[in-house]
Amino acid sequence: MDSASAPFDSALFPEGTRRCKLRWFLLWLAVLHGPLMIGVIAMLMCWGLALNVTNLNNNYPFGLWIAADLGIIALGAGAFFTGFLRYVVKIDELKHIVNFAVVIGVICYASAQGMLGVDIGQPLRGWFIFWHANVHSMLTEVAFCITCYFMVLCIEYLPLILEQRQINRLGFFHGMAHHLHEAMPTIAAIGVFLSFFHQGSLGGVPGVLYARPFAFREGFLVWPWTFFLFILSAIACGPCFTILITWITEKFARKKLVKRNVIDILAKISGRLLVLYLVLKTIDTVYWVSTAGKVGAPFSSFYANSPYGYWVLFMELGILGVIPAIILLSEKARKNENILILACVLNCAGIFMNRWIMTVQSLAVPVLPFDSYVGYHPNWVEYASTLLFVWAGVIVVSISYRYLPIFSQEKELNP
Amino acid sequence: MFPFAFEWANDPVHFVFMGALYTVLICLVIILHYCGIRAFLDLICKKKGHDEHH
Numbered sequence: 001m002d003s004a005s006a007p008f009d010s011a012l013f014p015e016g017t018r019r020c021k022l023r024w025f026l027l028w029l030a031v032l033h034g035p036l037m038i039g040v041i042a043m044l045m046c047w048g049l050a051l052n053v054t055n056l057n058n059n060y061p062f063g064l065w066i067a068a069d070l071g072i073i074a075l076g077a078g079a080f081f082t083g084f085l086r087y088v089v090k091i092d093e094l095k096h097i098v099n100f101a102v103v104i105g106v107i108c109y110a111s112a113q114g115m116l117g118v119d120i121g122q123p124l125r126g127w128f129i130f131w132h133a134n135v136h137s138m139l140t141e142v143a144f145c146i147t148c149y150f151m152v153l154c155i156e157y158l159p160l161i162l163e164q165r166q167i168n169r170l171g172f173f174h175g176m177a178h179h180l181h182e183a184m185p186t187i188a189a190i191g192v193f194l195s196f197f198h199q200g201s202l203g204g205v206p207g208v209l210y211a212r213p214f215a216f217r218e219g220f221l222v223w224p225w226t227f228f229l230f231i232l233s234a235i236a237c238g239p240c241f242t243i244l245i246t247w248i249t250e251k252f253a254r255k256k257l258v259k260r261n262v263i264d265i266l267a268k269i270s271g272r273l274l275v276l277y278l279v280l281k282t283i284d285t286v287y288w289v290s291t292a293g294k295v296g297a298p299f300s301s302f303y304a305n306s307p308y309g310y311w312v313l314f315m316e317l318g319i320l321g322v323i324p325a326i327i328l329l330s331e332k333a334r335k336n337e338n339i340l341i342l343a344c345v346l347n348c349a350g351i352f353m354n355r356w357i358m359t360v361q362s363l364a365v366p367v368l369p370f371d372s373y374v375g376y377h378p379n380w381v382e383y384a385s386t387l388l389f390v391w392a393g394v395i396v397v398s399i400s401y402r403y404l405p406i407f408s409q410e411k412e413l414n415p
Numbered sequence: 416m417f418p419f420a421f422e423w424a425n426d427p428v429h430f431v432f433m434g435a436l437y438t439v440l441i442c443l444v445i446i447l448h449y450c451g452i453r454a455f456l457d458l459i460c461k462k463k464g465h466d467e468h469h
Contacts, residue, residue: 130416131416131420132416132422133416133432133433135428135429135432135433136428140432141432144432144435144436148436148439148440148443151440151443152443155443155446155447171457171458171461172454172455172458173454174454175453175454175455175457175458176450176451176454178454179449179450179453179454180450182450183446183449183450186442186446187443187446190439190442190443193439194439
């Protein structure tokens with residue numbers, strides 16, 4: 001591209017890459033700001049008029065925000081798990097996608113914290129959980145680990161900013177990026193430690209609810225089985241989310257950004273982990289059904305309330321579990337891009353459904369003889385303030401893709 | 416929560432829980448400072464080498 005036809009901001013692009021004209025990029029950002037502003041209004045309503053503008057109530061203190069929070073954190077597991085595979089297990093090919101996994105991770109964890117900021121109603125008291133920490137609470141552990149892991153992700157994101165073409169010209173920033181890369185295995189190991197505990201503790205929260213047979217599980221030492229199932233499900237779906245977002249970015253950019261063999265490695269690992277998860281989840285479900293029945297909570301009582309019928313279980317484990325697992329395990333199916341993306345979509349939808357079941361459906365099942373079933377449907381304020389972080393995430397991906405050297409194979413794939 | 420806060424109790428749970436938090440935070444601060452100092456030293460050494468060369 002000659003200098004006359006190059007976009008106005010072409011000096012900021014990664015070396016040897018092409019991007020659209022600046023006006024189209026700004027128009028794209030402006031379009032995204034429309035729904036984003038609706039989300040901001042919803043968020044301000046929650047803060048200004050309190051949570052009674054939502055459909056949360058005493059029956060459902062956990063609603064869409066918490067379910068989405070848990071889902072987003074599970075999807076963000078692609079960052080720590082890809083980092084673990086790249087820097088600890090030393091799968092070298094993953095260096096071509098680990099940067100993008102970090103970007104996705106930063107967005108997911110920032111979104112999760114943002115949603116919690118809306119959900120707690122009084123964000124000015126958000127620091128109470130650190131200063132007045134209840135050290136016996138799994139949620140405190142989650143808050144600590146998520147905050148620390150977000151810091152880890154920001155440190156992992158920092159070299160990408162420092163390697164931006166113009167910033168990297170400055171000697172100090174060039175050196176800083178280089179030394180951060182050298183320290184990355186240690187940073188990734190800290191990330192794995194933190195992620196292991198907060199992914200697990202998110203599962204531990206419903207698992208320790210002794211008075212709710214739908215969610216309660218026995219376990220190992222202080223950890224219910226849901227602790228381990230949540231970790232496993234997160235690392236099984238996180239890489240699929242990374243593949244999915246990479247594919248969407250490729251479609252918008254109208255070019256290949258990552259080689260197929262890199263995607264295939266992630267998909268294969270994801271498939272094997274998903275199979276392991278499904279086996280353990282099935283054993284857990286069978287054991288849970290048999291023990292809950294013995295203590296007076298028959299299986300049928302869990303699925304007696306519309307819309308939470310037996311279809312929920314069939315959908316979660318069957319359509320959104322077994323089908324993507326079969327696709328991800330089959331080399332022939334993985335080679336077909338459309339089928340692979342379908343598997344990724346089903347896998348990610350499955351994780352969201354699992355998190356919804358473990359939070360919202362757990363609260364929906366009546367536990368006392370005089371209790372009656374009360375339904376919950378999120379209202380527009382909850383939807384808009386949740387989607388706010390999706391739009392913000394799209395903006396971050398767009399800016400990162402345009403200006404930062406995220407895809408190391410882009411130049412080679414698009415000469 | 417620091418050990419001098421009134422809610423602090425000298426029990427294993429507090430030491431493990433808060434100890435792990437502060438260990439992670441200290442590790443991150445050390446890593447960032449280490450990289451920053453190394454980058455700064457690289458810059459100084461490079462400049463010196465550059466001056467000597469000329």
